[in-house]
Amino acid sequence: MSKTPSFIPSLSADEIAARQTEGLIWTVRHAYENSPHYRTKLDAAGVQPGDIRSLDDLAKLPFTSVEDLRDGYPLPLLSVPEEDVVRIHASSGTTGKRKILAYTQNDIDTWKEMFARCYELAGLTRLDRVQISVGYGLWTAGAGFQLGCERFGAMAVPVGPGNLEMQLALAEDVQATCLCSTASMALLMGEEAEKRGMVDRLALKRCIFGAETHSRKMRESFTEKLGLEDSFDIAGLTELYGPGSALECSAHEGLHYWADIFILEIVDPQTLQPVEPGDVGEMVVTTLKKEAAPLIRYRTRDLSRLLPGACSCGVTMPRHAPIMGRSDDMIIYRGVNIYPGQIADVLEQFPQLSSEYRIFLERREGRDTMAIKVERKAGVDAAGDEECADRFAITLRDKLLARASVEILEPGELPRSFAKSKRVVDDRD
Numbered sequence: 001m002s003k004t005p006s007f008i009p010s011l012s013a014d015e016i017a018a019r020q021t022e023g024l025i026w027t028v029r030h031a032y033e034n035s036p037h038y039r040t041k042l043d044a045a046g047v048q049p050g051d052i053r054s055l056d057d058l059a060k061l062p063f064t065s066v067e068d069l070r071d072g073y074p075l076p077l078l079s080v081p082e083e084d085v086v087r088i089h090a091s092s093g094t095t096g097k098r099k100i101l102a103y104t105q106n107d108i109d110t111w112k113e114m115f116a117r118c119y120e121l122a123g124l125t126r127l128d129r130v131q132i133s134v135g136y137g138l139w140t141a142g143a144g145f146q147l148g149c150e151r152f153g154a155m156a157v158p159v160g161p162g163n164l165e166m167q168l169a170l171a172e173d174v175q176a177t178c179l180c181s182t183a184s185m186a187l188l189m190g191e192e193a194e195k196r197g198m199v200d201r202l203a204l205k206r207c208i209f210g211a212e213t214h215s216r217k218m219r220e221s222f223t224e225k226l227g228l229e230d231s232f233d234i235a236g237l238t239e240l241y242g243p244g245s246a247l248e249c250s251a252h253e254g255l256h257y258w259a260d261i262f263i264l265e266i267v268d269p270q271t272l273q274p275v276e277p278g279d280v281g282e283m284v285v286t287t288l289k290k291e292a293a294p295l296i297r298y299r300t301r302d303l304s305r306l307l308p309g310a311c312s313c314g315v316t317m318p319r320h321a322p323i324m325g326r327s328d329d330m331i332i333y334r335g336v337n338i339y340p341g342q343i344a345d346v347l348e349q350f351p352q353l354s355s356e357y358r359i360f361l362e363r364r365e366g367r368d369t370m371a372i373k374v375e376r377k378a379g380v381d382a383a384g385d386e387e388c389a390d391r392f393a394i395t396l397r398d399k400l401l402a403r404a405s406v407e408i409l410e411p412g413e414l415p416r417s418f419a420k421s422k423r424v425v426d427d428r429d
Helices: 013-034 036-044 055-060 066-071 105-121 140-152 164-173 183-196 216-225 340-347 382-400
Strands: 087-090 100-103 129-132 155-158 178-181 206-209 230-237 242-248 255-257 262-267 281-287 298-304 331-333 336-338 353-364 367-376 405-409 424-426
Touching: 013 036, 013 055, 013 262, 013 281, 036 066, 055 262, 100 105, 105 140, 105 230, 105 242, 129 140, 129 164, 140 155, 140 242, 164 183, 178 183, 183 206, 183 216, 206 216, 216 230, 216 340, 216 353, 230 255, 230 298, 331 353, 336 340, 340 353, 340 382, 367 382, 382 405
Parallel strands: 129 155, 129 178, 178 206, 206 230, 353 424, 367 405
Antiparallel strands: 087 100, 230 242, 242 255, 262 281, 281 298, 331 336, 353 367
Protein backbone atom coordinates (compact mmCIF):
# COMPACT_ATOMS: atom_id res chain seq x y z
CA MET A 1 0.00 0.00 0.00
CA SER A 2 1.28 3.47 -0.86
CA LYS A 3 2.06 5.92 1.89
CA THR A 4 -0.61 8.44 2.94
CA PRO A 5 0.20 11.64 1.02
CA SER A 6 0.57 15.02 2.71
CA PHE A 7 -2.17 17.56 1.97
CA ILE A 8 -1.14 20.39 4.29
CA PRO A 9 1.03 22.98 2.52
CA SER A 10 4.01 24.44 4.37
CA LEU A 11 3.74 28.13 3.61
CA SER A 12 5.51 31.10 5.16
CA ALA A 13 3.56 34.17 6.27
CA ASP A 14 4.74 36.00 3.16
CA GLU A 15 3.63 33.15 0.89
CA ILE A 16 0.21 33.07 2.57
CA ALA A 17 -0.14 36.84 2.16
CA ALA A 18 0.76 36.57 -1.54
CA ARG A 19 -1.87 33.89 -2.12
CA GLN A 20 -4.45 35.92 -0.21
CA THR A 21 -3.70 39.05 -2.23
CA GLU A 22 -4.01 37.19 -5.53
CA GLY A 23 -7.20 35.45 -4.39
CA LEU A 24 -8.78 38.64 -3.06
CA ILE A 25 -8.20 40.49 -6.32
CA TRP A 26 -9.63 37.57 -8.32
CA THR A 27 -12.67 37.16 -6.04
CA VAL A 28 -13.73 40.81 -6.16
CA ARG A 29 -13.40 40.96 -9.94
CA HIS A 30 -15.15 37.60 -10.41
CA ALA A 31 -18.05 38.61 -8.15
CA TYR A 32 -18.41 42.07 -9.69
CA GLU A 33 -18.41 40.81 -13.26
CA ASN A 34 -20.69 37.80 -12.74
CA SER A 35 -23.07 38.53 -9.84
CA PRO A 36 -25.67 41.30 -10.24
CA HIS A 37 -26.12 41.31 -6.46
CA TYR A 38 -22.44 41.88 -5.77
CA ARG A 39 -22.16 44.45 -8.55
CA THR A 40 -24.99 46.48 -7.02
CA LYS A 41 -23.50 46.13 -3.54
CA LEU A 42 -19.99 47.15 -4.60
CA ASP A 43 -21.26 50.06 -6.72
CA ALA A 44 -23.25 51.33 -3.72
CA ALA A 45 -20.05 51.22 -1.64
CA GLY A 46 -18.16 53.10 -4.34
CA VAL A 47 -15.75 50.22 -4.92
CA GLN A 48 -14.57 49.01 -8.32
CA PRO A 49 -12.50 45.82 -8.85
CA GLY A 50 -9.48 47.92 -9.85
CA ASP A 51 -9.51 49.55 -6.39
CA ILE A 52 -8.45 46.27 -4.78
CA ARG A 53 -4.69 45.84 -5.13
CA SER A 54 -3.51 44.60 -1.72
CA LEU A 55 -4.76 43.12 1.55
CA ASP A 56 -4.91 46.64 2.98
CA ASP A 57 -7.78 47.28 0.55
CA LEU A 58 -9.95 44.63 2.21
CA ALA A 59 -11.37 47.27 4.56
CA LYS A 60 -12.81 49.16 1.56
CA LEU A 61 -15.19 46.29 0.81
CA PRO A 62 -18.73 46.16 2.21
CA PHE A 63 -19.82 43.34 4.51
CA THR A 64 -22.03 40.50 3.30
CA SER A 65 -24.61 39.07 5.69
CA VAL A 66 -27.23 36.37 5.97
CA GLU A 67 -29.76 38.89 4.64
CA ASP A 68 -27.85 38.94 1.33
CA LEU A 69 -28.28 35.17 1.11
CA ARG A 70 -31.99 35.30 1.87
CA ASP A 71 -32.61 38.19 -0.54
CA GLY A 72 -31.17 36.11 -3.37
CA TYR A 73 -33.05 32.91 -2.52
CA PRO A 74 -32.90 30.23 -3.86
CA LEU A 75 -29.45 30.69 -5.45
CA PRO A 76 -27.95 33.73 -3.72
CA LEU A 77 -24.69 35.35 -4.81
CA LEU A 78 -24.57 33.11 -7.88
CA SER A 79 -21.52 34.13 -9.92
CA VAL A 80 -21.41 31.43 -12.59
CA PRO A 81 -23.86 30.23 -15.26
CA GLU A 82 -26.37 27.75 -13.83
CA GLU A 83 -25.04 25.01 -16.10
CA ASP A 84 -21.76 25.16 -14.15
CA VAL A 85 -23.51 24.38 -10.85
CA VAL A 86 -23.07 20.70 -9.99
CA ARG A 87 -24.52 20.69 -6.46
CA ILE A 88 -26.30 22.74 -3.82
CA HIS A 89 -26.21 22.50 -0.05
CA ALA A 90 -28.18 24.35 2.59
CA SER A 91 -27.76 25.36 6.21
CA SER A 92 -29.58 23.39 8.89
CA GLY A 93 -31.87 26.42 9.24
CA THR A 94 -33.27 28.18 12.29
CA THR A 95 -35.72 30.89 11.24
CA GLY A 96 -36.95 31.90 7.81
CA LYS A 97 -35.83 30.23 4.62
CA ARG A 98 -32.78 28.03 4.47
CA LYS A 99 -29.51 29.46 3.21
CA ILE A 100 -28.81 27.60 -0.04
CA LEU A 101 -25.31 27.70 -1.54
CA ALA A 102 -24.27 26.55 -5.01
CA TYR A 103 -21.05 24.68 -5.91
CA THR A 104 -19.10 24.22 -9.11
CA GLN A 105 -16.92 21.14 -9.58
CA ASN A 106 -13.88 23.25 -8.71
CA ASP A 107 -15.62 24.30 -5.49
CA ILE A 108 -16.21 20.64 -4.59
CA ASP A 109 -12.57 19.83 -5.36
CA THR A 110 -11.35 22.69 -3.14
CA TRP A 111 -13.61 21.52 -0.33
CA LYS A 112 -12.38 17.92 -0.38
CA GLU A 113 -8.73 19.03 -0.46
CA MET A 114 -9.41 21.31 2.49
CA PHE A 115 -11.07 18.50 4.41
CA ALA A 116 -8.34 16.00 3.60
CA ARG A 117 -5.98 18.36 5.43
CA CYS A 118 -8.16 17.99 8.53
CA TYR A 119 -7.80 14.20 8.56
CA GLU A 120 -4.05 14.55 8.15
CA LEU A 121 -3.87 17.10 10.96
CA ALA A 122 -5.79 14.72 13.24
CA GLY A 123 -3.10 12.10 12.69
CA LEU A 124 -5.11 9.63 10.60
CA THR A 125 -3.62 7.30 8.00
CA ARG A 126 -5.12 5.38 5.09
CA LEU A 127 -5.54 2.40 7.43
CA ASP A 128 -8.10 4.25 9.54
CA ARG A 129 -11.80 3.43 9.41
CA VAL A 130 -13.86 6.59 9.78
CA GLN A 131 -17.42 6.31 11.12
CA ILE A 132 -19.26 9.37 9.81
CA SER A 133 -22.20 9.96 12.14
CA VAL A 134 -23.38 13.38 11.01
CA GLY A 135 -26.25 14.51 8.80
CA TYR A 136 -26.38 13.78 5.08
CA GLY A 137 -28.54 15.38 2.42
CA LEU A 138 -28.88 19.15 2.10
CA TRP A 139 -26.72 19.71 5.17
CA THR A 140 -23.02 19.90 4.33
CA ALA A 141 -21.71 17.78 7.21
CA GLY A 142 -22.00 14.22 5.90
CA ALA A 143 -20.97 15.10 2.36
CA GLY A 144 -17.94 17.04 3.59
CA PHE A 145 -16.68 14.38 5.96
CA GLN A 146 -17.10 11.70 3.31
CA LEU A 147 -15.55 13.72 0.45
CA GLY A 148 -12.51 14.51 2.58
CA CYS A 149 -12.17 10.96 3.85
CA GLU A 150 -12.21 9.49 0.37
CA ARG A 151 -9.76 12.11 -0.91
CA PHE A 152 -7.50 11.42 2.06
CA GLY A 153 -7.68 7.69 1.37
CA ALA A 154 -9.11 6.28 4.61
CA MET A 155 -12.14 3.98 4.73
CA ALA A 156 -15.42 5.90 5.04
CA VAL A 157 -18.25 4.30 7.03
CA PRO A 158 -21.17 6.64 6.17
CA VAL A 159 -23.69 5.89 8.91
CA GLY A 160 -25.36 9.28 9.34
CA PRO A 161 -26.86 10.48 12.64
CA GLY A 162 -29.28 8.73 14.96
CA ASN A 163 -30.00 5.01 15.52
CA LEU A 164 -27.76 4.47 18.54
CA GLU A 165 -28.10 0.70 18.29
CA MET A 166 -26.69 0.65 14.76
CA GLN A 167 -23.97 3.19 15.62
CA LEU A 168 -22.56 1.02 18.40
CA ALA A 169 -22.98 -2.22 16.47
CA LEU A 170 -21.15 -0.87 13.42
CA ALA A 171 -18.43 0.73 15.53
CA GLU A 172 -17.76 -2.70 17.03
CA ASP A 173 -18.26 -4.81 13.90
CA VAL A 174 -16.14 -2.78 11.48
CA GLN A 175 -13.71 -1.72 14.24
CA ALA A 176 -14.01 1.97 13.39
CA THR A 177 -10.99 3.92 14.59
CA CYS A 178 -12.29 7.49 14.19
CA LEU A 179 -15.72 8.85 15.05
CA CYS A 180 -17.01 11.98 13.31
CA SER A 181 -20.00 13.48 15.12
CA THR A 182 -21.28 16.31 17.24
CA ALA A 183 -19.94 16.48 20.79
CA SER A 184 -23.46 15.68 22.02
CA MET A 185 -23.61 12.47 20.01
CA ALA A 186 -20.12 11.41 21.09
CA LEU A 187 -21.23 11.83 24.70
CA LEU A 188 -24.41 9.87 24.06
CA MET A 189 -22.47 7.01 22.46
CA GLY A 190 -19.91 7.05 25.25
CA GLU A 191 -22.57 6.87 27.96
CA GLU A 192 -24.34 3.99 26.21
CA ALA A 193 -21.12 2.08 25.49
CA GLU A 194 -20.18 2.44 29.15
CA LYS A 195 -23.59 1.18 30.29
CA ARG A 196 -23.27 -1.88 28.05
CA GLY A 197 -19.71 -2.60 29.13
CA MET A 198 -18.55 -2.65 25.51
CA VAL A 199 -15.87 0.05 25.50
CA ASP A 200 -13.10 -2.56 25.47
CA ARG A 201 -14.64 -4.10 22.34
CA LEU A 202 -14.40 -0.82 20.41
CA ALA A 203 -11.34 0.26 18.43
CA LEU A 204 -12.08 3.99 18.50
CA LYS A 205 -8.94 6.06 18.99
CA ARG A 206 -9.98 9.52 17.77
CA CYS A 207 -13.03 11.69 17.48
CA ILE A 208 -13.46 14.68 15.16
CA PHE A 209 -16.38 16.68 16.47
CA GLY A 210 -18.05 20.01 15.75
CA ALA A 211 -21.27 21.85 14.83
CA GLU A 212 -21.89 23.08 18.38
CA THR A 213 -20.05 24.78 21.20
CA HIS A 214 -18.80 22.45 23.91
CA SER A 215 -17.15 22.62 27.30
CA ARG A 216 -13.84 21.09 28.34
CA LYS A 217 -15.77 18.94 30.80
CA MET A 218 -18.04 17.58 28.07
CA ARG A 219 -15.04 16.76 25.90
CA GLU A 220 -13.19 15.01 28.72
CA SER A 221 -16.32 13.00 29.48
CA PHE A 222 -16.83 11.49 26.01
CA THR A 223 -13.08 11.04 25.53
CA GLU A 224 -12.93 8.96 28.72
CA LYS A 225 -16.14 7.03 28.14
CA LEU A 226 -15.18 6.02 24.57
CA GLY A 227 -11.59 5.20 25.53
CA LEU A 228 -10.16 7.67 23.00
CA GLU A 229 -6.53 8.64 22.64
CA ASP A 230 -7.43 12.12 21.39
CA SER A 231 -10.23 14.31 20.05
CA PHE A 232 -10.24 17.25 17.64
CA ASP A 233 -12.55 20.24 17.35
CA ILE A 234 -13.48 21.06 13.75
CA ALA A 235 -14.94 24.30 12.36
CA GLY A 236 -16.85 25.21 9.24
CA LEU A 237 -20.13 26.55 7.91
CA THR A 238 -22.26 25.92 4.85
CA GLU A 239 -21.52 29.33 3.36
CA LEU A 240 -17.77 28.55 3.51
CA TYR A 241 -18.02 25.20 1.65
CA GLY A 242 -19.01 23.32 4.83
CA PRO A 243 -17.13 21.66 7.70
CA GLY A 244 -13.37 21.47 7.37
CA SER A 245 -12.34 25.13 7.37
CA ALA A 246 -10.21 24.61 10.50
CA LEU A 247 -9.14 21.85 12.88
CA GLU A 248 -7.17 21.41 16.06
CA CYS A 249 -3.82 19.70 15.90
CA SER A 250 -2.48 17.31 18.54
CA ALA A 251 -0.92 20.26 20.41
CA HIS A 252 -4.43 21.61 21.09
CA GLU A 253 -3.25 25.21 20.89
CA GLY A 254 -6.19 26.41 18.80
CA LEU A 255 -7.62 25.51 15.39
CA HIS A 256 -5.42 25.84 12.31
CA TYR A 257 -7.44 27.45 9.53
CA TRP A 258 -6.69 27.28 5.82
CA ALA A 259 -5.55 30.84 5.14
CA ASP A 260 -4.66 30.05 1.54
CA ILE A 261 -8.35 29.31 0.88
CA PHE A 262 -10.03 32.15 2.79
CA ILE A 263 -9.20 35.32 4.72
CA LEU A 264 -10.34 35.50 8.35
CA GLU A 265 -11.01 38.80 10.09
CA ILE A 266 -12.19 39.30 13.69
CA VAL A 267 -14.39 42.37 14.17
CA ASP A 268 -16.47 43.94 16.93
CA PRO A 269 -20.06 42.76 16.17
CA GLN A 270 -21.44 46.19 17.11
CA THR A 271 -18.98 48.60 15.45
CA LEU A 272 -17.73 46.19 12.74
CA GLN A 273 -14.22 47.52 13.36
CA PRO A 274 -11.27 45.11 13.75
CA VAL A 275 -10.63 44.14 17.38
CA GLU A 276 -7.19 44.13 18.95
CA PRO A 277 -5.12 40.98 18.20
CA GLY A 278 -6.13 38.24 20.61
CA ASP A 279 -9.47 39.85 21.54
CA VAL A 280 -12.79 38.09 21.01
CA GLY A 281 -15.01 39.22 18.16
CA GLU A 282 -17.12 38.04 15.25
CA MET A 283 -15.48 35.96 12.54
CA VAL A 284 -15.69 37.49 9.06
CA VAL A 285 -14.57 35.44 6.05
CA THR A 286 -13.62 36.24 2.45
CA THR A 287 -13.10 33.36 0.04
CA LEU A 288 -10.14 33.30 -2.35
CA LYS A 289 -11.17 30.79 -5.01
CA LYS A 290 -14.87 30.03 -4.53
CA GLU A 291 -16.59 30.21 -7.92
CA ALA A 292 -20.34 29.62 -7.62
CA ALA A 293 -21.09 31.69 -4.51
CA PRO A 294 -18.02 33.67 -3.43
CA LEU A 295 -18.05 35.39 -0.06
CA ILE A 296 -16.82 38.95 0.45
CA ARG A 297 -16.42 39.91 4.10
CA TYR A 298 -19.23 37.55 5.15
CA ARG A 299 -20.37 37.96 8.76
CA THR A 300 -20.53 34.43 10.16
CA ARG A 301 -21.89 35.50 13.61
CA ASP A 302 -19.44 33.02 15.17
CA LEU A 303 -17.35 34.39 18.03
CA SER A 304 -13.66 33.59 18.33
CA ARG A 305 -10.24 35.26 18.42
CA LEU A 306 -7.05 35.00 16.41
CA LEU A 307 -4.11 33.33 18.15
CA PRO A 308 -0.76 35.04 17.51
CA GLY A 309 2.57 33.28 17.13
CA ALA A 310 3.57 29.85 15.89
CA CYS A 311 2.04 26.56 17.01
CA SER A 312 4.33 24.03 18.69
CA CYS A 313 3.12 21.35 16.23
CA GLY A 314 5.11 22.99 13.41
CA VAL A 315 2.16 23.58 11.05
CA THR A 316 2.56 27.09 9.65
CA MET A 317 -1.12 27.78 8.98
CA PRO A 318 -2.50 30.43 11.38
CA ARG A 319 -4.90 29.60 14.21
CA HIS A 320 -8.08 30.81 15.80
CA ALA A 321 -9.45 29.87 19.21
CA PRO A 322 -12.37 27.43 19.59
CA ILE A 323 -15.66 29.02 18.64
CA MET A 324 -17.29 30.39 21.78
CA GLY A 325 -20.81 30.71 20.40
CA ARG A 326 -22.68 33.06 18.14
CA SER A 327 -23.15 36.79 18.47
CA ASP A 328 -26.89 36.24 17.93
CA ASP A 329 -27.07 33.54 20.66
CA MET A 330 -26.69 36.14 23.36
CA ILE A 331 -29.32 36.13 26.11
CA ILE A 332 -30.37 39.50 27.51
CA TYR A 333 -31.52 38.80 31.08
CA ARG A 334 -32.47 41.70 33.33
CA GLY A 335 -30.19 43.98 31.35
CA VAL A 336 -27.21 41.59 31.47
CA ASN A 337 -25.72 40.06 28.30
CA ILE A 338 -25.11 36.33 28.79
CA TYR A 339 -23.78 33.66 26.44
CA PRO A 340 -24.68 30.01 27.18
CA GLY A 341 -20.98 29.13 27.11
CA GLN A 342 -20.49 31.23 30.23
CA ILE A 343 -22.70 28.76 32.13
CA ALA A 344 -20.48 25.94 30.89
CA ASP A 345 -17.42 27.85 32.13
CA VAL A 346 -18.90 27.92 35.65
CA LEU A 347 -19.60 24.19 35.44
CA GLU A 348 -15.88 23.60 34.98
CA GLN A 349 -15.37 24.67 38.60
CA PHE A 350 -17.62 21.90 39.98
CA PRO A 351 -16.09 18.43 39.58
CA GLN A 352 -19.15 16.80 41.16
CA LEU A 353 -21.34 17.99 38.26
CA SER A 354 -21.47 16.65 34.72
CA SER A 355 -21.13 18.70 31.53
CA GLU A 356 -24.87 18.72 30.82
CA TYR A 357 -27.02 21.76 31.58
CA ARG A 358 -30.12 23.56 30.36
CA ILE A 359 -31.22 27.18 30.87
CA PHE A 360 -34.92 27.99 31.32
CA LEU A 361 -36.12 31.59 30.93
CA GLU A 362 -39.63 32.75 31.85
CA ARG A 363 -41.43 36.03 32.55
CA ARG A 364 -43.54 36.05 35.70
CA GLU A 365 -45.57 39.07 36.75
CA GLY A 366 -43.53 41.25 34.41
CA ARG A 367 -40.17 40.06 35.75
CA ASP A 368 -37.69 37.73 34.02
CA THR A 369 -36.64 34.57 35.84
CA MET A 370 -33.82 32.15 35.02
CA ALA A 371 -33.58 28.56 36.19
CA ILE A 372 -30.63 26.31 35.45
CA LYS A 373 -30.79 22.54 35.60
CA VAL A 374 -27.53 20.58 35.76
CA GLU A 375 -26.77 16.91 36.26
CA ARG A 376 -24.83 15.36 39.06
CA LYS A 377 -21.84 13.36 37.90
CA ALA A 378 -22.27 9.59 37.98
CA GLY A 379 -21.03 8.07 41.24
CA VAL A 380 -21.38 11.27 43.26
CA ASP A 381 -23.53 11.16 46.43
CA ALA A 382 -26.78 13.10 46.15
CA ALA A 383 -26.49 14.23 49.77
CA GLY A 384 -24.43 17.24 48.73
CA ASP A 385 -26.86 18.49 46.06
CA GLU A 386 -28.37 21.35 48.04
CA GLU A 387 -25.03 22.77 49.15
CA CYS A 388 -23.59 22.36 45.64
CA ALA A 389 -26.60 24.10 44.06
CA ASP A 390 -26.20 27.04 46.44
CA ARG A 391 -22.49 27.39 45.64
CA PHE A 392 -23.17 27.10 41.91
CA ALA A 393 -25.80 29.88 42.10
CA ILE A 394 -23.43 32.15 44.04
CA THR A 395 -20.55 31.53 41.61
CA LEU A 396 -22.90 32.21 38.71
CA ARG A 397 -24.09 35.45 40.28
CA ASP A 398 -20.52 36.62 40.88
CA LYS A 399 -19.45 35.79 37.32
CA LEU A 400 -22.51 36.94 35.36
CA LEU A 401 -24.00 39.55 37.72
CA ALA A 402 -27.31 37.72 37.36
CA ARG A 403 -29.33 35.61 39.77
CA ALA A 404 -30.67 32.17 38.85
CA SER A 405 -32.19 29.24 40.66
CA VAL A 406 -30.20 26.02 40.32
CA GLU A 407 -31.52 22.46 40.40
CA ILE A 408 -29.28 19.40 40.36
CA LEU A 409 -30.68 16.36 38.55
CA GLU A 410 -29.78 12.70 38.42
CA PRO A 411 -27.18 11.63 35.81
CA GLY A 412 -28.82 11.21 32.39
CA GLU A 413 -32.01 13.07 33.32
CA LEU A 414 -31.58 15.89 30.82
CA PRO A 415 -32.44 15.08 27.17
CA ARG A 416 -29.62 13.82 24.96
CA SER A 417 -29.24 14.58 21.27
CA PHE A 418 -27.70 13.03 18.17
CA ALA A 419 -27.23 16.55 16.82
CA LYS A 420 -26.76 19.86 18.63
CA SER A 421 -27.91 19.96 22.23
CA LYS A 422 -30.56 22.57 22.99
CA ARG A 423 -29.18 24.56 25.91
CA VAL A 424 -31.68 27.41 26.18
CA VAL A 425 -35.47 27.25 26.56
CA ASP A 426 -36.76 30.82 26.37
CA ASP A 427 -40.47 31.08 27.10
CA ARG A 428 -40.50 34.81 27.81
CA ASP A 429 -42.42 35.57 24.60
